[in-house]
Amino acid sequence: MLIAYLNTLKNKNIFLCSQSKPRRNLLEQLGLQLNIYPSSFEEDLDKSLYKDPKDYVKDTCQGKVNDVLKKFQQENINWDIAIFCDTIIVLNDKIIEKPENEQQAADFLRTFKNNTQYVHTACFVLFNDKQNNKVIERHVIDTCKVIFGDIPEECIIAYSKTDHFKGKCGGYGIQDVGASFIEKIEGQHSTVIGLPVYSLCKILVDNIKELNWQ
Amino acid sequence: MLIAYLNTLKNKNIFLCSQSKPRRNLLEQLGLQLNIYPSSFEEDLDKSLYKDPKDYVKDTCQGKVNDVLKKFQQENINWDIAIFCDTIIVLNDKIIEKPENEQQAADFLRTFKNNTQYVHTACFVLFNDKQNNKVIERHVIDTCKVIFGDIPEECIIAYSKTDHFKGKCGGYGIQDVGASFIEKIEGQHSTVIGLPVYSLCKILVDNIKELNWQ
Incomplete structure (x- = not known):
């Protein structure tokens, strides 16, 4: 989709405000050249205050946006596009984030197997409309349904003893060995x-057109 | 899933009988060490003879199996597991394979946009049961529903002028820029x-257990 606009985007300062390597890979595969500028937002909102987990993931992402925008101003950073994301899993009405240790990674997989979970990713995209001296904010909260198959206990144990679970929401990556646990998805695998x-x-395409960026 | 059996598999000669780089990547991400041994089966079965496209993709894959098994014998190759795949797309009851040129790649995308296609992949796995002097054949024909979004004409033109479409069934890869065309899938993204x-x-796990491989 972006391929017709890569020349336009080459002249823009694009910031990915996340330290996730898989997110970076997805964007680089599209042909984007990125600056990496993770937010230092704490990600510690009180989950009990949220009835709808999509509001929780949206507010966490909005927290990252606010944090980085402030720093962009303070540090006088020249930016055109800034991309922010936050991902959570919801299983049996409970929000699941990154496992803290081997034990929790194994427990997660035991609750995932033969079960359906919902992965919600909030994505905020900010455009710096320098001509009109304003910031345009767009966002989407996308949901993918993920259906796990059966996972033998010996595989859960062996998996949790590796590094694969570390730093990943739910402790698995659909882009690596995690694919072997997943019987089916409904939605965007990204x-x-x-x-x-x-x-x-x-x-990106809609707003590049609207801003008339060349 | 394989993670508990990687030590067993390390002592086995595993052959991927395909020259597809993305297939190889998927298996290597699982931790498998592979020998690459593509078949030279022509892939020219008469589509008009098939009512169900799944039979077509199955027979093409079976053709690859027969070709390679014969060569394994002729060349006296020491193998334990051999993996074969074939992939087709079905759109409006028509079988679609690799685009032949830029023009066809663009035409494919024009028929794909705002439309639903079915990707069928046949996967045959052969186990060499040396103890009982027999070959065990297992297979699956898996189907994934792929729903394309709208694709602006300027993006179709720009895309077809790149190398991205080359050598890919349907002329796109869900693992690279092709992801930007796909609104939703239902099934295994792999x-x-x-x-x-x-x-x-x-x-693999079921048969390693059944064969009692250590």
């Missing part, structure tokens, strides 16, 4: 990786 | 890449 590529490209 | 990882792992 949403499970942490950045809904189709939704993001739509936002 | 089936769209050309090798259903979940299904394959299930076959």
Whole structure:
């Protein structure tokens, strides 16, 4: 989708405000050249205050946006596009994020197997409209349904003893060995990786046209 | 899934009988060490003889199996597991394979946009049961539903002028810029890449146990 606009985007300062390697890979595969500028937002909102987990993931992502925008101003950073994401899993009405240790990674997989989970990824895209001296904010909360198959206990134990679970929401990556646990998905597989590529490209193309960027 | 059996598999000669780089990547991400041994089967079966496209993709894959098994014998190759795949797309009851040129790649995308296609991947796995002097054949034909979004004409033109379409069924890869065209899938995303990882792992684990390989 972006391929017709890569020349335009080459002249823009694009910031990915995340330290996730898989997110970076997704964007680089699209042909984007990125600056990496993770937010230092704490990600500690009180889950009990949220009835709808999509509001929780949206507010966490909005927290990252606010944090980085402030720093962009303070540090006088020259930016054109900034991309922010946050990903959570919802299983049996409970929000699941990164496992803290081997034990929790194994427990997660035991609750995932033969079960259906929902991965929600919030993606905010900010455009710096320098001509009109304003910031345009667009966002999407995309959901992918993920259906796990059966996972033998010996595989859960062996998996949790590796590094594969570390730093990943739910402790698995659909883009690596995690694919072997997943019987079926319904949605964008990139949403499970942490950045809904189709939704993001739509936002980028629509707004590049609207801003009349050449 | 395979993670508990990687030590067993390290002592086995595993052959991927395909020259597809994305298929190889999927298997290597699982931790498998592979020998690459593509078949030279012509892939020219008469489509008009098939009512169900799944039979067509199955027979093409079976053709690859027969070709390679004969060569394994002729060349006296020491093998334990051999993996074969074939992928087709079905759109409006028509079988679609690799685009032949830029023009066809663009035409494919024009028929794909705002439309639903079915990707069928046949995967045959052969186990060499040396103890009982027999070959065990297992297979699966997995289907993934792929729903394309709208694609602006300027993006179709720009895309077809790149190398991205070359050598790919339908002329796109869900694992690269092709992801930006796809609004939603239902199934295994690895089936769209050309090798259903979940299904394959299930076959491997079940048969390693049955063969009592250590």
